Amino acid sequence: MTTGAGNLDIRKSSARFWLIVVGLLLLAQIATLLAMGRVPICECGYIKLFEPGVNTSGNSQHIADWYTPSHIIHGFLFYLLGWAVLRRGSFGARLTLAVIIEAAWEILENSPIIINRYRSETMAIGYSGDSVLNSAMDTVAMMLGFLFAARAPVWLTVVIAIVFELFTGWLIRDNLTLNVLMLVWPVDAVRQWQAG
Template sequence: MSSTNLSHSGLSSRRWLLAALVLFLLQIAALYAMGRIPICECGYVKLWEGGVNTSGNSQHLSDWYTPSHIIHGFLFYGLGWLILRRAPLTARLSLAVLIEAAWELLENSPLIIDRYRNATMALGYSGDSIINSAMDTVFMTAGFFAASRLPVWLTMLIAVFFELLTGYLIRDNLTLNVLMLVWPVEAVKTWQGGA
C-alpha cells in the first residue's frame, strides 16, 4: 500500500472516530434537552451502585446493568463486522455508538420508562441520569473494542458468563430485559420479583 493510501486511510479513521465522538456528545446533549438529570439526585457520583431496586440504580457510573452494555458492544461489533466488513474499525465503532446512543435516548423516553415500570421488575424505574447513560455508551465501546481483539469463542464465553452471573445475582440480564420489554411473561416477572 502506498504512503498516500496509508495517509488517506488514517485520515478516514480519524474522521470516523470524530463522528463517534460527535454522536456521543449529541447523546449527552439530547438527554439534557429531554430534561434528564446530570447526576444522581442524591448529589454525588459513585463508581458502583449495587442496589437493583434502589433510587441509585441507573444513576451512577456503573451498576448491575453495566455487563449488558458491554454485551451490546460485543453484539454491535459483530453487526459492524457483518455489514461493514471492509470499512475501518472506527466506521464500525461509529455505527455502534449511533445504535447505543439511539437506544439510550429511547430508553429514557416516557414510552420506554412506562413500559419498564408496567412490564418488568423495574417498578420504580425513572430513567437514567446523564452520567449513567453516557457511561453505558462508554462501556458499550469497551465491549466493542474487546470484541475486536478477543477470539470469538472468548467473547461469547464472557457474554454467557455475564448473562448467567447477573441472572443469578439480580434475576435480570440482557436477555430477560429484552424479553420482558418486548414480550412480557408473567411467570418471569413473578420470578424476578422474588416469588
C-alpha cells in the same frame, strides 16, 4: 505510489476522523438527553463509581451498575452486526454504526413510553430513567465491549457474554436476555421469579 509512511499517515488521519465522529455522537446523545430534561447526575448530588443496589434510587444514576455488563454485551453484538453489514467498511465506520444504535437506544430508553413500559412490565418497578452520566457511560461500556470483541477471539467473547448473563441473572435476577424478553413479550412466570 504510496509509501508505508504514507499509509500510516492515512490510517492515523482516518482513525482521528472516526474518533471525532464517535465523540460528536456521544456529545449529541448527552445534549439530547439534557434537552429531554434528564438529570445530569444522580439527584442525590454525588457520583459513585458503582451502584450495587438494583431496586434503589441510585440504580441507573451513577457511572456503573449491574446493568453495565448488558451494555458491554451490546458492544459484542454490535461488533458482529458491523462485521455482517459493513464487511468492507472500516473499523471506524463499524464503531460509528454501533454508537449510533446505542445512542439511539439510550435516548429511546429514557423516553416516557419506554420508562412506563419498564415500570409496568419488568422488574424495574421504580425506574425513572437514567441520569445523563449513566446513559453516557452505558454508551462507553458498549464501545469497550465493541473494542474487546474486535481484538479477542470469538470463543472468548461468547464465553464472557454467557458468564455475564448467567452471573447477573443469578445475582440480580435480571440480565440482557430477560430485560429484552420482559420489555417485548412479558412472561408472568419470569416476573414472579424476578420478584421472588
